[in-house]
Every structure is written in structure tokens, then in C-alpha cells.
Amino acid sequence: MQSHTITLNINEEIHIVAVKAADTLLYTIRGKLGLTGAKPGCLNGDCGACTVNVDGWPMKSCLMLTVEAVGKKVTTIEGLRETPIQQAFVENFAFQCGYCTPGFIMNCHSLIQQHPDADDQTIKEWLESNICRCTSYIEIEKAVKSVLNKK
Amino acid sequence: MLPFDFEYYKPETLQEAVELYQYLDQQGKQPMFFSGGTELITLGRIDLAYTEAVIDIKDIAECKVMQVSGDHLLIGSTLTLTQIEEANLFPLLTKTASQVADHSARGKITLGGNICARIFYREAVLPFLLADSQVVIAGTDGGKVVAIHDVFQGELKLKRGEILVQTATESRFIRAPFFSFKRRQQWETGYPLITVAALKIDQEVRVAVSGLCPFPFRSKEVETALNKSGQSAVARVDGALAVLPKPILNDVEGSAEYRLFVLRNLLVDVLAALDGVRIR
Ligand SMILES: Cc1cc2nc3c(=O)[nH]c(=O)nc-3n(C[C@H](O)[C@H](O)[C@H](O)COP(=O)(O)OP(=O)(O)OC[C@H]3O[C@@H](n4cnc5c(N)ncnc54)[C@H](O)[C@@H]3O)c2cc1C
Ligand code: FES
Ligand code: FES
16 A cells, blocks of 8 residues: 655654654654554554643643654653653652653653642542553542652 | 444535535445444444444534524534533533533533433433423424424434534523432432423423433423422322333333332422422
8 A cells, every 4th residue: 555754753853754644653653653651552542552742731742643643742751851751750760660650651651741839639540541451540639649749 | 442434524514514515425434423433432432333423513603503593592512511601601401411421421421412321311311301492403394493392202203314513492481490410320420210300390390201201201290299289298209100101111220119219309309499399
């Protein structure tokens, strides 16, 4: 089938890639661009391991075609540098195996940007999108609240 | 990852989208409109959906509106559920939509996609059924505005190649007192066991339900029973349960018996919230 040569803005860098229309954003960023921070889990929109940010909002990259990202700003975990939420995850031991961590951090990062005064209800609503098989939920909650409270 | 590839089109006008559909259909490409696209991406992966040509309608201006026009609120079909929730122009819709899937997924799932979905819950349609909304549909014969009740019977009865463009809802329904609750089998995300949305207008309670039957519905018979004057709330709920549409779902989410038990309690909650009755 035909390949599309498209321009993507990922982590403030311009990438020109050849993709198939059916390629998901997750597949492209991992397989073509080597950005393997976003993790494949369920590939069905259920687990959140693949979460990136698109125009500042959390996006499950397994639910998006790469061609849909044209003209949008994509941020992956590799694009975050020394953000408070990354530091807070370390300080609060908010992970065990770490597989879910990039997805959780990208979701938390968006939440902090979009709703800096998020209440418990909002935090819960947003973070329900991600699953942690190691059940680090309490520590993740502490991490995100430590950043929100500082603001 | 999808096991097949397809052509990808992103028309900017309704006319272009409608014509593209006709053209690609004649070529046997089984074209598919693509809004949030989660149906094709998730069902295509497991070979339950297939197309050779995707028509992405997210660039079409009419499908992106969210505005009050005269006495109506217009909501475009390609707005994501998150966009609709954040704007919060129709609180009953905000509440009902916010119960669909999970927060991140709602940043992809769109209003039109949820209403036209093959997965039959279609929870976002409930507020429009309650509000006697109108829908704008585009097809080869141009555009038309029709009452949602004329085109939504369990599913949106679109002709091949027609596009749901917008919904239009009168403001008196937008301001009406409402109730919306989703009961799941377990946890706080996932498909409904039962979702009930209700509103009160002109002294009458209206209810719409998803997850009870293999289609969402609003039923005149159920509402007549619920609004019967001079009867106790329990008798009214019993009357409503006796005239439900069929079949009642009986699946891994819950048995038919359990669903009816949950619905009974939810209908009591509706009467408590909107009619001020006290039972429990
Ligand atoms: C993780 C996840 C969780 C979910 N949980 C729920 C839930 O709790 N409750 C629930 O009700 N649903 C749920 N769903 C189902 C989801 O709402 C549907 O799959 C819906 O189709 C998604 O909307 P979309 O915008 O992605 O639709 P799309 O995939 O773009 O479209 C769905 C269908 O409608 C057609 N279509 C789309 N827009 C139009 C239009 N404007 N005019 C004509 N046809 C159109 C498409 O051709 C396609 O056949 C869930 C889905 C996922 C991925
Ligand atoms: S891999 Fe995307 S949500 Fe699970
Ligand atoms: S830390 Fe292992 S899945 Fe979350």
C-alpha cells in the first residue's frame, strides 16, 4: 500500500517520516523514531502504558493513527527534562518494575499543566486511565499530590 | 497495529466528504468515516472491522462547532467527549459523557463516534433522547435537520454515506434538573452494567437507559408508568419495570435478573432525585 511522507513535531523536534496510514502513533514513535519510552501494553486503549501528550492533553498513542498527529505537538517521556513530576516519582518510589511509569508520568504531567489546582476527584478521574500491575497507586498519588500542592 | 492498510483522506468540507464516500464506495473500497477512529483502531486490530479507505471528518468546520444559536445549543459530531466536558455547556451531557471509557480515551472518543458506534452502549446519546434534540445530517441530497426520535431507534439509522454533523438542543432542556448514573459490574472505568440518565421537564420525569438491552432507549411506556399520579413510588417503578423493551441483556457483565435489580434501584434514585420521593 502507499506510504505517506509526513512531518511530525515530537518533543520540539521536526521529524520527517514515511508511514502507512494504518500505523498507530505508538508504532511509529517506537519503531521508526526509536522513542521507546511509550510502552505497548493492551494496544486497545485500556491500560495507559502508551500515553503521550498531544497539544498538552494525554493521549493513548495506541488509539491514534500517526497521520492524525500531523500539525500537532506531540510530547513523549523523552521530551520531559527534569520536570517536578519526574523528580516526585523518584522521591516517592512511585514504581516497582517501571513499565507503567512513562504513561503515568505523561498523564500526571498533563494534569498538572491543565488543572494545577486539581482536587481529589479530578486527580482520580484522570489517573483512572492508567493501570499499574505492581500496584504503586498510593505512591503515585503521593507523587502527583506533592507537585500539585507545591504549585 | 492494524493487520491491513487503507487509503487516508481528510476532506475539509461536507460535500467533499459525501462525494468521496460515494466515489470510494463505487470502487468497492468499503469506505469508513473516521472521527475519533477508536472503533476501526480497536476492532480492526482483531479483524472485526475492515476498510480500504478512511475518510477522516475532523477537519470539517460544521462538525467542530460548539455554540449557542438562538434558542439552541449546537454541538459538532467530531468534538471529543473531553472537549464537551471541559466546555460544560450541557451539564447532563457532561455528566453522562464523563462516565464513558476513561479520561484519556475521552480525549480521542468523539460525540458522533460514540452515537454511531457499533459497540452498542452509545451512552452519549441518552441526553439527546431526553431533550428531544434535533440532529443535522449531511448526505448526497444536501443537509437535513431531523428529530433524533425519527432517526435513532436503538442506533442512528443513517443511509449509506450519510454523516451526522451536529446535534441541536433547546435551552430549556439544558437548564432542566437532571440525574445521570452509571453502574458498572466492578471498578470505576469500563462498559456499563446499567447507565440511567433522567431529566425533569413540565413536571414529568423522563428516563433513558443504556446497558439494559442491546441498544440504548427512551420509552414512552416506561415514562407513563413512572409519572402515574396517585401511586406510591414503588408501584410506579414496578409499573415501569413491567413495560421495558426486550430483550434484557444476560451476559458476563451481569444476568438479566441482576440488571433488573440494579435498574429498580436506579429508578428509585431517579424519583428521589427529581421527584423528591423518599423511599429508603
Ligand atoms: C478504551 C475504550 C473504552 C470504551 N468505553 C466505552 C464506554 O464506557 N461506553 C460507551 O458507550 N462506549 C465505550 N467505548 C466505545 C466507543 O465509544 C466507541 O467505540 C465509539 O465508536 C468511539 O468513538 P470514536 O469517535 O472513536 O468513533 P469512530 O471510531 O470514529 O466511529 C465509530 C463508528 O461511527 C461511524 N461514525 C463516526 N462519526 C460519524 C459521523 N459523524 N457520521 C456518521 N458516521 C460516523 C464510523 O464510521 C464508525 O463506524 C469505548 C472505547 C474504547 C476504545
Ligand atoms: S497500549 Fe495503549 S492503552 Fe494499553
Ligand atoms: S510499576 Fe510495574 S506496572 Fe507500574
